[in-house]
Amino acid sequence: MTEQIRVRFAPSPTGHLHIGGARTALFNYLYARRQNGVFVLRIEDTDAERSTDESVQMILHDLKWLGMTWDEGPEIGGPFGPYFQTQRLDLYREKLEFLLERGSAYYCFCSADTLEKKRELAMATGQQPKYDGTCRRLNPAEAKARVQAGEPYVVRLKIPDAGSTIIDDKIRGKMVFENSVLDDYVLSRTNGLPTYNFAAVVDDAAMKITHIIRGDDHISNTPRQIILYQALGEALPAFAHVPMILGSDKTRLSKRHGATSVGAYADEGFLPHTMVNYLALLGWAFDDKTTLFTPAQLIEKFSLKKVSKNPAVFDPAKLQWMNGVYIRQLPAEEYVARAVPFIIQAGLLHEPLSEEQRAWAGRVALLVKEHVKVFNELPRHVQYFFGETVELDDAAGEKLALAKERAELFKALHQKMSMLESFTHAGLEEMMKAFIAETQVKFGDLVHPLRAAVTGRANSPGIFEVLELLGKERAIKRLAAGLASVGINIAD
C-alpha cells in the first residue's frame, strides 16, 4: 500500500475567494479525488489585521458553491486539526523553540523602520534588498537576556551562507537557487504570531501534506521553505507550481480586469460547473479536442503532468460561451428555477408570486433559453413580456414601417386575431396559415411588422409562442398601437 496522497488549499481570509485561488483549489481538489487522496482546507489567518471571519465564511461558501468539498478542515474538523492557524499557536511556539535551541534561528531586534529604510536604500542603489544579518552576529545568551528584559524582537531563520537549494518541481522540473541570494527571513513577528512561511511549513509537515500544489508566484518562497523543512528535520513534500492567471493585458489578474471573485460570477448568473470547467482549462488540457468535461470526467482525466508551464489569460468571452452551453443543457425545471429569480431581481416581477405568475414567468424564460449566456442578461431578453405597452426600437420601427403599404392587410390581420377563439401557438398558426393562403402574402412580410409591433423589437423567439404568452388582449392592443404609430388606424 502506497502513501496516502494529501493535498491542501490554504487561503488567507482577507477577502473573497479569488479566481486564481479557486483554480488552485480546483487543481488540488481534482488531484486529491483522482488519486483517492485527502483534500485539506486550512485557513491561514495569521495576519491579525486583515483576516476576518466574514472572509472565512465567503470562502467556504464559494468553495461549496463550486462543489469542492474538503475532507478535513473548517466545519468538519479532522485528525490533524484545528484547521485555523490562529488556533495552532502552541505548535508554532514549540517549533520555534526547537529552532532557537538548535541555533537554526535567532532573535532579531532590528526595528521594522530601520529595515524598511535599508531596504529602500538597497533597492535604490541596485543592491540586493536582503537582511544584512546584524542580529545574526549577536551573542545568543545576550540576545536571550534582551528578550527576557522585554525588548521587542522577531525570530529569523538562519539561511546557510553557501550551497544551493534545489526545487524538484512536478511541473517544471529542477530549479536551482543559490542560498546566498536568500536572506534570513522572519519566522515569528514582534506580536508573537508566525509568518506565512513559518506557519505554512510547520502545518504542512504536521498535517502530513504530501503534495503542495500552488501558484507559481510562490516559487521564490519555496527554497526558503525547503531550508526550513530541513532545519525542522521534516521530510520534504512534492512541489507543483501551477502557472498564474493573467488579465487581458498579461499582468496578474486584478480588479482592473473586471470581476475577480467567484462570488461575483455567481451573482452574475454563471453556473458553478461552468466556472469549474473553465478554470480547469486555464493551465490544463486533457487532449487536443476536448473542452467540455463533466465533474466526473475532470476527476478521471486530471493529472499534474498535463498542467502547462505558461501563464494563462482569463478570457471572459470563452467563459460566457461555455456558460451558454451549460445553460442550454439544463433540464427545463432547473433552468426555470435559476432564471426566474433574475427576472424578479430586475424588477420585472415582484414577490410574492402567485402560482400562475410563477408558471408563466417560467414559460417566458424558457422561450429564450437558447439565447441566454449569463442569467443576468435574461431580463433584457424577456423585458417586453412585462408591462402593457412597448416602445419600438429603431430596428423595430423600420420593420413596422413596412406595414404602411399594406394597411388593409394588417387591419384584416388585427381583425382575425381579435376574433380568434383559441389564442394559442396552434390556434394562431392555423389562423395565420389560412390568412396567408387567402391573401397570398408572404409569411415574413406579415410576421416582421407584427413582431415589431408586439415586442418593440426586430427579433424575438418564435412569433406564435410570443403571442400566446403575451395573451390575446395585450397582443391585440400592441398591434393596434403599433399600426397606429405608422398611420394605420384600426377603427377606419
Add this chain to the structure above:
RNA sequence: GUCCCCAUCGUCUAGUGGCCUAGGACAUCGCCCUUUCACGGCGAUGGCGGGGGUUCGAAUCCCCCUGGGGACGCCA
C-alpha cells in the same frame, strides 16, 4: 537592480525529432438552415518571437538575444 519562471493563431491550448502542408476550442468574418434572433451545420482568416547551433530531418534538443511575468514584507 538582483534572483527565478515562461515563450505555438487575438485568447485557451494539442504537439515531446519525421504522423505538422502545425490540430482543436473561444473570438472574428462568410455561407447554409430559418418568421427574425439565438441554436446548429459548413467554411475562411490567423500562430511555432529572433539569431545561432545539433541532426539526414526541428514547433519539438542546446546556446544567445528579445519579450513577458513573478519574487525580493514583522502579506499570504
